Amino acid sequence: MTHEVRSAAVGFHSGELAVQQRAGVGARAAQLAPMASRGRLGAGTAAFLASSRLAVLTARDAEGRLWISPMTGESGFLRVATPTTLHIDGELPHGDPLAGAPTDQTVGVLVIDFAARRRFRINGQLRQRDSDGIEIDVGQAYGNCPKYIDPSAQPTADPRRPDRTRVFTGTELRPEERELIGRSAAFFLGTTHPTSGNDASHRGGPAGFVHATTGGLCWPDYPGNNMFNSFGNLAVDPSAALLFVDAGTSLQLSGTAEVVWDAEQSDDNLRTGRQVIFAAQRVITTVR
Structure with a gap:
């Protein structure tokens, strides 16, 4: 599997614009367009x-498969080298699927x-x-609102111990992974676009808002900032990656996702009529 490497584009791309219009928020999203500029x-x-002390990174491995990975460290491991350059001290551990991922590719970083x-x-x-770490040329950079960030979802693993050991590699979720997902109040989503590049985002909700199904996962879409970065990417490229972090365990999934626009949802207060269905193709679990 090969993918052409391109610099990350800025501004809303056609997929984001199409989803914004379908959701009926085109005018409101247009007011946020400057955030998506360089x-x-x-x-x-x-x-x-x-x-x-926590960041997540979306990128492709050497085979072109999309993953989203945790990066942790003491305060200071993330450093602004210049206004357009982010430096990350350290490297992804050997057990991570993005260890050794090629350079000169687009990446998405979320710091939370x-x-x-x-x-x-x-x-x-x-x-x-x-050996000095990772350096990223900045394309887009902007803050997101605090909505759905639950302080109790903070991973409790010691950030001074970034090494992880892979304990499972497969194509389907085991009972252990399903149980972890079922108690999670947050996860991270990686998506991609052929010209705008890779993206990392946070998803939060009440514990158990993500449901493990026979073929993968599903979760409701809650009202957000109306930019629809992730959904805009999925409208063009269904590749997706998920990351769940619980204490010393990291669960990473790579596969595809689709948005269902007229889904039944049980929470009337957060109903949008949208649901995401994720089909897992690769599953990796690591522990510290």
Whole structure:
């Protein structure tokens, strides 16, 4: 499997615009268009990144498969080298599917602090990875609202221990993975677009809002910021990756996802009529 490498585009792409129109929020989304323009990392963002201890990275492995991976460290492991360059100290551990992922590809980064209920999104180009860490050229950079960030969903693993050991590799969920998913109040979603690149986002809800099915997973779509970055990507490319982090366990899934627009949902207060169905093709579980 091969994919042409391109620099991340900026601004809303055709998939995002189409989904915004279908959801009836085109006018409101247009007001947010400047957020999707080329971004810079200012002093306030630099301070937030420097204090953060958890980021997630969406990229493709050497075979072209999409994954989303956790990256942790002590405060300071994320550093703004220049207003358009993010430096990440350290490297993904050997057991992670993105360990050794090729450079010169687009990546999506989400930095999140559950306790402070803050998150920041960076999309750009993976330019360098060596013993000094990972360097990313910034394309888009903007904050997301705190909606659905539950402080109790904060992973409890020690960020000073980034190494992980792979304990399971397969194509289907085991009972252990289903149980972890069933108690989760948050997960991370990786999506991609052929010209706008890879993206990482957070999804939160009441514990158990993600349901394991025979073929994969499903979850309701809750009202959000009306930008529809993830759904816009899925409208063009169904490739998707999921990450669940619980204490010292990381569950990573790679597969495809589709949006169902007229789904039945049980929570009337959060009803949008949309649901996401994910079909898992690869499953990896690692522990610390």
